[in-house]
Amino acid sequence: MSNFDIETVRSQFPALANDQVFFDNAGGSQTLGTVIEAIRDYLSRTNVQLGASYKTGKLSMERYDAGFAAGAKYVNAEVPEIAFGASTTQLLRNVSFTLEFDEGDEIVVSSIDHEANIAPWVDLAARQKLVLKWWTPPLTSSDDASNTSINAQLSPSNLTPLLTSRTRLVSCTHVSNILGNIHPIASIAAAVRAGPSPNALVVVDGVSYAPHRPIDVRALGVDVYAFSWYKVR
Ligand SMILES: Cc1ncc(COP(=O)(O)O)c(C=O)c1O
Structure with a gap:
């Protein structure tokens, strides 16, 4: 530098x-x-x-x-x-109220996300009688001299088995606020596009990523990318 x-x-x-x-x-x-x-x-x-x-x-x-x-x-x-709003919690909730799917359609929600990117989809599934599939990546642990860290990596390989021709939305975090590792969003979005429901919406919570790295939503290939400006300086 x-x-x-x-x-x-x-x-x-x-x-x-x-x-x-x-x-x-x-x-x-x-x-x-x-x-x-x-x-x-x-x-x-x-x-x-x-x-x-x-x-x-x-x-x-x-x-x-x-x-x-x-x-x-x-x-x-x-x-x-671009849509500006009070918070990521509010914006993702707003997005969820704009969507209308058919009974029995499926949404895939990462279970390692912040509540802001879980609650709107759980509610949407209940309101519209959708099938809610939890995307739970396997836990991994790594050791170095001073500590053991636990992690979980969202990836195309652990997402793909959840995708079907009825998948309408996939939501996940770019970086979990608890775990801190970066998830490969461009590859995840590409896996959705190449899967049985290429038009499924990909919704990403970028709150913990945005303060640390540049964001290029075109390169990521996602439909919705939300983060909180007041956390980025
Ligand atoms: C990863 C992550 N997503 C979403 C949120 C919610 O953001 P906001 O409080 O702006 O709604 C937070 C809040 O800290 C967060 O850490």
Whole structure:
């Protein structure tokens, strides 16, 4: 890595000037001063009705559109594909309320996910009388000199036996907030596309991945990718 000055980086986060250590990741990260300023400026100067024809309305809309364009660029998506919301929990719940499947259709839900990407699908299955299949990867353990770590890897090979011609949705995490390993989402999505239900929706929780690595939803080949901006700085 080239020269970077940690004090300069820290100085961009006003909260770090406090006599406080913040250990809450991924409960939410501290906010950049430039972001705080941008929000303050928007609310102070251009917080008017979106789509209005007067000057301040146009300026407000421009800033709003710029936010969507930045969001789309960040994940390599198109602007109409972006939805902002209060939290990943809320957004995944919203997605689940837009879907309608037939009784007896199947959904596959990873059992190593956060509740945010489990509860909406369990409820959807109950509401629409779907078959809920749990995707539970085998536990593995590895040892080094100082500790033993337990892990579980989602993979095309442990997903494929669950896929049938009635699969309508597959949901899983990119990185579990408990286990921390990265799951091969592009290969998992490719396995769904090559399987008996190529149009099944692939829904991914990227909350624990997004703060650490760039996201390219095109390369991943998924239908829904959700994460929490307030945890990414
Ligand atoms: C892996 C993972 N997914 C989803 C969530 C839910 O995110 P939010 O609290 O923004 O709804 C969390 C919260 O920490 C999480 O760790």
